[in-house]
Amino acid sequence: MTPMMTRSTLTIALLAGVLxxxxxxxxxxxxxxxxxxxxxVKSDSLTLEKRIEVGRRPRxxxxxxxxxxxxxxxxxxxxxxxxxxxxxxxxxxxxxGPDPELFVLHPNKPILYxxxxxxxxxxxxxxxxxxxxGEIQVGVEPEGMGISPDGKWLVNTSExxxxxxxxxxxxxxxxxxxxxxxxxRVAQFTSDGKHVWVSSEIGGTVSIIDVGTKQIxxxxxxxxxxxxxxSIQPVGIELTADGKRAFVALGPSxxxxxxxxxxHEVVRYHLVGQRVWNLSLSPDGSRLYTTNGVxxxxxxxxxAAGKVVKSLPVGDSPWGVVVKx
Numbered sequence: 001m002t003p004m005m006t007r008s009t010l011t012i013a014l015l016a017g018v019l020x021x022x023x024x025x026x027x028x029x030x031x032x033x034x035x036x037x038x039x040x041v042k043s044d045s046l047t048l049e050k051r052i053e054v055g056r057r058p059r060x061x062x063x064x065x066x067x068x069x070x071x072x073x074x075x076x077x078x079x080x081x082x083x084x085x086x087x088x089x090x091x092x093x094x095x096x097g098p099d100p101e102l103f104v105l106h107p108n109k110p111i112l113y114x115x116x117x118x119x120x121x122x123x124x125x126x127x128x129x130x131x132x133x134g135e136i137q138v139g140v141e142p143e144g145m146g147i148s149p150d151g152k153w154l155v156n157t158s159e160x161x162x163x164x165x166x167x168x169x170x171x172x173x174x175x176x177x178x179x180x181x182x183x184x185r186v187a188q189f190t191s192d193g194k195h196v197w198v199s200s201e202i203g204g205t206v207s208i209i210d211v212g213t214k215q216i217x218x219x220x221x222x223x224x225x226x227x228x229x230x231s232i233q234p235v236g237i238e239l240t241a242d243g244k245r246a247f248v249a250l251g252p253s254x255x256x257x258x259x260x261x262x263x264h265e266v267v268r269y270h271l272v273g274q275r276v277w278n279l280s281l282s283p284d285g286s287r288l289y290t291t292n293g294v295x296x297x298x299x300x301x302x303x304a305a306g307k308v309v310k311s312l313p314v315g316d317s318p319w320g321v322v323v324k325x
Contacts, residue, residue, distance in 0.1 A: 028289055035316035037052055038058065039315050055076065056074060060100065079100070097119065120141070143156075143158070154166075157186070176214040181205045185200070186235060204233065235278065238279040238280060238288065254271060254274050274295035281323070
């Protein structure tokens with residue numbers, strides 16, 4: 001140690017060196033509804049690494065528990081394609097019921113709950129047995145699928161019935177129906193399991209439902225200067241695990257609303273690509289990735305800076321997005 005470098009200055013220098021190191025790279029997976037593939041983007045370079053061909057009209061997308069497999073709803077094939085993440089190839093398929101759109105994986109069981117838009121059912125699929133093990137009759141045009149962190153409650157939204165259906169995962173029975181605003185699309189539970197957020201595309205709101213009472217405790221509305229109210233259509237929702245922030249994709253307004261999870265107030269709006277559908281946060285929460293269905297790209301938002309740092313073409317009609325650490 002030189003006379004000029006004390007122990008404290010050496011510590012500061014080492015910390016600066018650590019902070020300067022790039023974050024560990026991860027992969028972003030995007031389902032493209034019209035090009036019938038899944039795009040894979042590397043986080044460090046923000047470049048398209050490859051495309052994985054799947055069945056027709058891929059939309060919902062999620063990982064297996066160990067993240068070795070990627071499940072993709074392919075609506076026009078009436079099945080779920082299974083991608084081996086290591087090889088980047090479709091290696092299997094699962095039954096799904098007709099026209100699967102969105103699904104959710106039980107937090108500690110190999111069970112997928114699949115919304116079947118065409119027959120007003122939720123199909124229950126055992127991914128290990130590769131078999132349908134149950135069906136649940138729900139409202140008209142089911143879409144959104146959310147599950148509580150403890151796996152006890154499943155929430156399905158029905159677009160035409162305008163309801164959030166609370167389903168007991170043990171009995172597979174609906175216990176409560178909560179009326180929300182027009183055309184509910186996505187349901188997301190908070191990390192503590194106390195609330196579920198439901199977006200209503202035509203209603204233009206997000207309803208926050210208390211899981212204990214099954215009552216709406218707050219409706220969040222949105223206003224963007226210069227944008228007609230009918231163009232503000234909430235769809236995708238992403239909630240941070242620390243309970244501080246929420247992000248809501250606002251469809252043809254080309255905006256993502258950033259909301260305080262505690263006060264339920266809109267903090268700011270992020271301008272992204274055209275017809276923003278769905279969202280996914282990076283593992284450390286520093287970036288938000290959006291799928292923009294009309295501009296055929298993915299926007300990358302620096303959350304702290306509050307701005308888009310890159311737009312990347314990913315395919316024809318990007319729809320779903322998930323991140324693998």
